[in-house]
Amino acid sequence: MDGHSILVVEDNPDDQVLAVRALKSASENSPVIVKEDGQEALDFLFGNDARQPCKDLDSLGLVLLDVKLPKVSGLEVLKGIRSSPLTNWLPVVMVTSSDEPADLLNAYRLGANSFITKSINYREFTEQMKLLARYWLFVNKVPKAGAVRSF
Amino acid sequence: MMGRWRYWRLKTKLLFLTLFTSALGITLVCASLIFVENQNYRKQLESELHVIAGILAEQSAAALVFEDNEQLSSIITSLKRIDTIRQACVYNQKGDVMTSLSGRPQGQCPSVGSSLEVGFVGDVYQLLMPVTLDNEVVGQLFLSSHLEVLRGHIRTFVSVASGIGAVILIALVFLALRLQRIVSEPILKLSETAERIAQDHDYSIRAPVSGTDELGRLGNTFNEMISTIQQQNRRILESRDSLERIVEARTSELSMANRELEAFSYSVSHDLRQPLRAVEGFGQALEEDCGDQLNEIGKDYLKRIRAASVRMAGLIDGLLVLSRVSRQSMENQTIDLSQMLEEIAEELQDISDEVPTEILIQPGMWVVGDSRMLRVAFQNLMANAWKYSAKEEKRIVEVLSRREGRWVAIEVRDNGVGFDMRYIDKLFVAFNRLHTPSEFGGTGIGLATVYRVVRRHHGDISATSQLGEGASFVVKLPVSGDQG
Numbered sequence: 184m185d186g187h188s189i190l191v192v193e194d195n196p197d198d199q200v201l202a203v204r205a206l207k208s209a210s211e212n213s214p215v216i217v218k219e220d221g222q223e224a225l226d227f228l229f230g231n232d233a234r235q236p237c238k239d240l241d242s243l244g245l246v247l248l249d250v251k252l253p254k255v256s257g258l259e260v261l262k263g264i265r266s267s268p269l270t271n272w273l274p275v276v277m278v279t280s281s282d283e284p285a286d287l288l289n290a291y292r293l294g295a296n297s298f299i300t301k302s303i304n305y306r307e308f309t310e311q312m313k314l315l316a317r318y319w320l321f322v323n324k325v326p327k328a329g330a331v332r333s334f
Numbered sequence: 335m336m337g338r339w340r341y342w343r344l345k346t347k348l349l350f351l352t353l354f355t356s357a358l359g360i361t362l363v364c365a366s367l368i369f370v371e372n373q374n375y376r377k378q379l380e381s382e383l384h385v386i387a388g389i390l391a392e393q394s395a396a397a398l399v400f401e402d403n404e405q406l407s408s409i410i411t412s413l414k415r416i417d418t419i420r421q422a423c424v425y426n427q428k429g430d431v432m433t434s435l436s437g438r439p440q441g442q443c444p445s446v447g448s449s450l451e452v453g454f455v456g457d458v459y460q461l462l463m464p465v466t467l468d469n470e471v472v473g474q475l476f477l478s479s480h481l482e483v484l485r486g487h488i489r490t491f492v493s494v495a496s497g498i499g500a501v502i503l504i505a506l507v508f509l510a511l512r513l514q515r516i517v518s519e520p521i522l523k524l525s526e527t528a529e530r531i532a533q534d535h536d537y538s539i540r541a542p543v544s545g546t547d548e549l550g551r552l553g554n555t556f557n558e559m560i561s562t563i564q565q566q567n568r569r570i571l572e573s574r575d576s577l578e579r580i581v582e583a584r585t586s587e588l589s590m591a592n593r594e595l596e597a598f599s600y601s602v603s604h605d606l607r608q609p610l611r612a613v614e615g616f617g618q619a620l621e622e623d624c625g626d627q628l629n630e631i632g633k634d635y636l637k638r639i640r641a642a643s644v645r646m647a648g649l650i651d652g653l654l655v656l657s658r659v660s661r662q663s664m665e666n667q668t669i670d671l672s673q674m675l676e677e678i679a680e681e682l683q684d685i686s687d688e689v690p691t692e693i694l695i696q697p698g699m700w701v702v703g704d705s706r707m708l709r710v711a712f713q714n715l716m717a718n719a720w721k722y723s724a725k726e727e728k729r730i731v732e733v734l735s736r737r738e739g740r741w742v743a744i745e746v747r748d749n750g751v752g753f754d755m756r757y758i759d760k761l762f763v764a765f766n767r768l769h770t771p772s773e774f775g776g777t778g779i780g781l782a783t784v785y786r787v788v789r790r791h792h793g794d795i796s797a798t799s800q801l802g803e804g805a806s807f808v809v810k811l812p813v814s815g816d817q818g
Contacts, residue, residue, distance in 0.1 A: 197616070
């Protein structure tokens with residue numbers, strides 16, 4: 184039912200499609216926005232001017248952020264998100280395909296809400312995406328769309 | 335004493351030799367001289383007496399004929415002056431004693447006859463001389479002399495010779511003591527040097543060498559030998575050093591290769607699986623989202639694509655396990671095999687395929703080995719047993735073990751389709767399958783992995799089967815934990 188949208192920052196085109204498909208099947212009404220690299224993600228979130236965020240921003244209910252991204256890395260994007268009061272409330276779930284323990288700790292230190300490892304098995308991967316959507320959009324409480332601006 | 339000859343020191347031996355030969359020589363010389371002197375003295379005595387007898391016989395001839403006993407007596411009495419003569423008798427033709435040396439305690443005159451011995455008899459010398467007048471025997475003269483004087487001479491001679499001999503011998507002892515050094519000293523020095531070299535392992539020491547005789551040559555040869563040993567030692571050390579360097583280089587090469595292999599396996603896991611996920615994922619998505627738009631052929635193709643990607647996933651996973659089993663270091667511990675097998679059996683039961691199954695695991699089986707690797711191995715064996723007996727009415731899988739000397743033999747038995755023993759050589763080779771995919775699915779890596787695990791435990795695996803009757807795999811592991 185929720186109308187909150189999901190931002191997926193993922194460089195692998197196949198994973199993009201599969202992730203979107205899975206998320207949509209968990210929450211049909213949630214639009215999914217896909218960005219391919221860290222720079223695009225930051226541009227989208229802050230517009231070209233940090234003082235002029237995009238108008239879609241406060242309809243976001245979840246950011247799925249891949250650790251490994253071209254141009255600007257996932258952790259850099261996370262830092263950017265947490266640095267501005269306009270965006271630092273966003274629930275960010277870091278996604279990785281590797282097991283690097285360093286990434287895990289750094290992600291939490293930089294303020295990630297959650298950290299998951301993409302399953303190598305496509306079935307489980309699909310389940311993971313659905314689970315995330317269900318939890319962060321339905322179980323977790325996010326500010327109502329439009330609430331942020333007025334705060 | 336002679337038995338201990340071997341244990342005498344060189345010096346003693348040389349001394350003994352010298353003195354023995356010298357003493358022997360001296361003794362022989364003295365003995366010969368004494369003997370010769372003895373003979374000379376005797377001859378001298380003999381001739382003296384003969385001369386005396388001759389003179390007396392001549393003098394008494396006339397008196398005998400005229401039977402003038404007084405004359406005979408006075409002639410004989412002159413013999414008194416010679417005190418070696420103990421008896422002198424004159425006999426007439428008939429053998430009667432006409433006169434004798436009286437006043438001598440030596441007793442009567444012996445009767446002349448064939449029983450009278452002449453010459454050296456016991457400790458006297460006796461002689462019988464015929465008295466002749468005008469070539470006619472008119473009587474006989476008997477003389478007997480004791481040998482005291484002779485003996486005295488000989489005794490003196492012996493004493494003198496012995497004395498001189500002893501003195502010479504003593505002098506020789508000192509001389510020999512000094513002289514034997516000529517031979518024994520170089521030998522002793524050589525032996526000392528050899529002992530020192532052997533003790534200290536110092537091959538730079540050389541033996542002092544003097545002279546060019548056999549001892550000198552021995553010394554030189556010895557020194558050459560030691561030089562050779564020294565050189566060889568140096569060469570051995572050098573080659574050992576270079577070998578150590580080679581080993582170090584190899585070891586670092588090997589660890590590098592191992593690390594590369596680990597990185598490779600990781601990237602296999604990662605990079606190969608990623609596109610695979612896409613294939614699997616889109617395969618499912620295609621079926622779910624567009625399945626109704628596909629005709630039968632399309633659906634069939636799709637099914638095959640999905641099945642192929644599943645197989646590929648299985649292969650990659652199998653390969654990863656296989657490579658891990660080859661690479662990983664072993665951590666040996668005592669393992670409750672029965673419990674591990676029960677756990678594996680439970681996992682299998684969870685894949686319920688509605689075939690009535692009986693899995694019998696012998697309790698109380700213990701082995702020593704790496705638990706991760708053994709789990710992988712037995713998972714494979716049990717899964718195989720499970721899979722290949724899935725077509726039976728009732729599936730029976732048994733695991734038993736027995737002790738065979740230094741080995742523990744663990745048998746996994748099933749009542750499935752079995753395999754053709756003709757292909758037994760290919761059984762444990764990776765990717766070789768003895769069944770077609772339509773009969774039974776499988777990657778063909780499972781048994782290769784089992785084989786690798788068993789070999790790393792320094793064990794052995796064998797298999798027997800009868801087509802249609804089932805298969806039996808026997809894993810033998812060493813009882814104690816001394817594996818590499």
